[in-house]
Amino acid sequence: MPPLMSPEADSLVGLPLTRRQRDHRGRLQLSYWLRTASGAEEVLIDGESAVAFLRESDRERAASLVADLRGCTLRPLALNSLSHEPVCGLYADSLADWHEALSRLQQAGIGLMEEDIRPVDRYLIERGIFAGARLTHRDGKPALARDPFIPSLRLLSLDIETTLRADRILSIALQCGEEEVVLFNGEIPPAAGIIPCAGERALLVALMDQMRRMNPDLLIGWNVIGFDLRVLEQRARALGIRLCLGRDDQPLRVEQSQTGRWFARLNGRVVLDGIDTLKGATWQFERYSLEFVARELLGRGKLIHDPDDRGEEIQRLYREEPEALARYNLEDCRLVTEIFEKAELVPYLLERARLTGLALDKVGGSSQAFDNLYLPRLHRAGFVAPEYASGQGDLEVPGGFVMESRPGLYRHVLVLDFKSLYPSIIRSFQIDPLGLALGTRGDAPPEALVPGFHHAIFDRRHALLPGIIERLWGARDAAKREGNSALSQAIKIQMNACYGVLGSRVCRFFDQRLSGSITLRGHQILQQTAEHIEATYGHTVIYGDTDSVFVWLGDDWPDRDTDAYGERLAAELNHWWREQLRQRFDIDSALELQYEAHYSRFLMPRMRHSEKGSKKRYAGLKRQSDGNEAMVFRGLESVRTDWTPLAREFQQALYDCIFHDRPWRFMLQQRVRAVFAGDCDEDLVYRRRIRQPLDAYTRNRPPHVRAAQQLEDERRRQGLPPAYRVGDSIAYVITVNGPEPVELLRSPIDYQHYVDKQLLPVADTILPFIGESFAQLVAPQIDLF
Structure with missing residues (x-):
């Protein structure tokens, strides 16, 4: 099928499926296959240049290094770096000259900016083409422009x-x-x-x-x-x-x-x-x-x-x-x-493309999506991105806030959750790479500045990221109202990624002053929320995690209109935060605390072999909006894939009995008897993922690796190819002779191992809170075998 090159094809509109760049007759050529309403056509774009930026102060030295590359030119630009230095542009007419020029400049120690962006991607980014594209012509040559078209795909x-x-x-x-x-x-x-x-x-x-x-x-x-x-x-x-x-x-x-x-x-x-x-x-x-x-x-x-x-x-x-x-x-x-x-994977990918400009087959891509959203706005503001991941990286920046928990078995716990906490912090406190560069320059009026952490100061007049977040936020609310789950999910992922990339060295805007101003502000907000709840309402906050607080109303709570109380509590806290941010920082609050759940029973376990409360591990009996109840497990054996079905099913049954105040001792003892009798053998299989090549496990060879090695050795003896690749899971059982793969199980199963390592830890997570001990309950049962 020939590429479309004629002026009469201006009506062509399609979705770029694949993109490719190459040299054709000594010049850069960009290829885009567009899926139109009637088929697919290849559009070839000629006459574009590969582009990168460098400091104007390095231009003379750079010019001497690329002087013999006829397709390369250096031009002064009305742009600055985020370090407030004038920059110039390096342009190359061919990929061959482009790669050679970059190699020479990098070897000479000349700093480059945005040199890693492929010309075939930059062409779309700078034109705002995230999904649909329309073929136009400029000076008689094919060009692409943005269009909202999204086709049906085969x-x-x-x-x-x-x-x-x-x-x-x-x-x-x-x-x-x-x-x-x-x-x-x-x-x-x-x-x-x-x-x-x-x-x-x-x-x-x-x-x-x-x-x-x-x-x-x-x-x-x-x-x-x-x-x-x-x-x-x-x-x-x-x-x-x-x-x-x-x-x-x-x-x-x-x-x-x-x-x-x-x-x-x-x-x-x-x-x-x-x-x-x-x-x-x-x-x-x-x-x-x-x-x-x-x-x-x-x-x-x-x-x-x-x-x-x-x-x-x-x-x-x-x-x-x-x-x-x-x-x-x-x-x-x-x-x-x-x-x-x-x-709904294809609708999700199409919405993600329309939202971020990522190619349909791009796996991950959070950093590239951030570039697609941010760079065009940054360029229009007169700046270019910094050298890759060159921001401050020697600071102490914690992760999400995790409060010291108060272990116990409770009645009536409410969970209040900040909606998209990190994006709302970015919006409220004007956290932004350009805002940071201009806020720390020292010439902005005090009323334009918003303080961050680690000496970060943001100029609210020029911040770009809060506006991007605000538009995404509004689009997600609209998607939810319209029932567009694919779009809602795509937006949620991208909003959260806007924080994640700023703290990652795979992002060109990496700077721990940015990520620290988000996470440390999150810590402050969670702590102050908990303190205000306890001081104002008299409730105990038993736990807090990243964007949620767990509020114990008391075991004697009358449990009348509890959902309405939770909604009112969240609304009053939101009002309090609006007043706090207005008084302290003169900013509008985008923080939105929501009433998320009411647990009629709730377990906050202790850390193993410690009296301290655990973190990111809890279970509860959650009241549903329709009046029904649901068991919820977080971080416990019931939802951990590295525990056996035996442990997971036992935990479900035991907790269900205790949460509902039903007899449980006979069930526990019967389960132990069944294990020793061989009635649970199908539930004793461990499944663990192999995260690196087997021969890379040298110092420590955990059970699943030893089991996988046995199977691979057997397949090698039979002349068969390897069974496992990195990322695959191995199924194995613990026998009296150690771990063995399910496919080569030869030895008797070590039932005592499963009682000690699977049932006991599950039971003793909850039994001490009701004055019981697994060992005392099952010792007579074990003596029978």
Whole structure:
């Protein structure tokens, strides 16, 4: 499909799916594939330059270093750095000259600003193109301008099945809308939607044909880059085939970064991995296998009933029941598609793109999103960003405030929660990189200044970030009213990220005076809120955490109209804070305390082996708005994936009994008997994630690593590829001979370990508060075994 270059194509409007930069005939060329209302077109932009900034005082020395690079020029600009120094611009007509110029200047120790921003990204950022784009022409040349257009996107779910060593592809399943196809390597009885292929070469050729015919915008799958596309590329290379799956004639390229993340280069189509996309949208699961996530979200899983042994089962199906393998292969595609639909992942990504300008396949990207929102405003104000992460970094900056808790088993605890506390602090106290630069310069009138921490002072007249936060805040409130959960979630993530990036060295605006002025102000607000509640209302604040305070009304609270009381308490505290900020700082308060929950019973446990209260760990019986109750656990075994199902289910049952004042002793003793009798064996499995390569665990080899190593050693003896990658989970059991993987369980289970390390810690978190001891209750039971 030829790129659009003619003036009559001005009406073209689309969403940039992929973007690429390259040198073409010695000049920089930018490529954008736009998804329009009727298809996809490539737009090529020529005549742009790569840009970076440096101090005007370094211009003469820099000019001598790049004098022989004909495509490079240095120009004075009406811009300043945040250090109040004039800057000039470095412009390059080609990427080759650009990279060479940057290398020379960096080796010479010349400081550069914004040099890491890719020209293909800067072009969109400076034009405010976050999502939709309209093709226009300037001086007869194609150009892009901002447009609100968002198209409907066509998804294709892909899944492959291979031999155990992944050295041969057995089948490829494709699902695109209502159309489903399975490409099968070998003979298979005729059936609708199944295409037999005479070998792998024919299989890959058929895949390219189907991709062109279905013509998707998004290619989705489960570990689709790190496995499916990687194997497809490897097999194509081994067979000497140019595997072209994009919208041009360029072959698929799969690459791995230094951090271990896999990337797929597929022009004109976006590749989305289900696992990374779920995590990016803040979905959390105990495990991220397709089987587990599908059962959690959809209520069903794979067609092979024993997913832990599916490798061998797939080989058997290929040999003996090819139609069953095709069904299994296709069902995996359906599961991924339905997970994307259920979790609203594509709407979320589109809203995120429209909000922040991040590409659809960008994983994470909080720092880049901040740049997209902040840099154009900063440039219009006459400034450029500082050298990367060059702000103050030697200060003591704490994290979120965590109050010393008062351990106990309580009745009637209210939780009051500050809505988006850190963004509201940024808005209220005018915290901002440009505001900091101008506030600390020393020439602003006192009435324009707002104090921060660590000698930070902010000039409220020029602060940019509070306005960005305010617009996001309003947009989120509107999204909530309209029921647009995807947009609301995207905005929430971005608002919180505006704080996080300022305290991270991966952000060019990193400066601990900024992050410290946010977190330390948060500490102050939580502490003063607790003090005011206790002094004015006579209630005890038993805990506070980041943006919440836990208020004990008293075990003898009459419990009449408690919800209304909580709402009134929050409203009065908000009024108090408005008065405080007006009197002390002459600023408008954006702080908004909300009544969040009423716990009829609430446990604040002690730290293990200590009388001190724990932090970020509690449980309670929460009153719902409809009058029902719900058990809530935070940080305890019931929600910790590194504890066994035995511990989690036992905690749920024990706490439910105690919170409702029901008998519990028999249940506890019966559970111990069941463990020793072998009736709970399925609930004794630990699952832990492998966070680095196994051979990197040298000094300390925890149980899950030892179990994983046993399995890998066995697979190596059988000539099979490794079973685990970094990030995968290992399932293992503690036996009398130590940890063993579930797949190689040979020794008797150590039941005493599970009583001592799983049941006892759970029970003794709550029993001492009612004068009981797990050991005394179960000692007679243990003696029986």
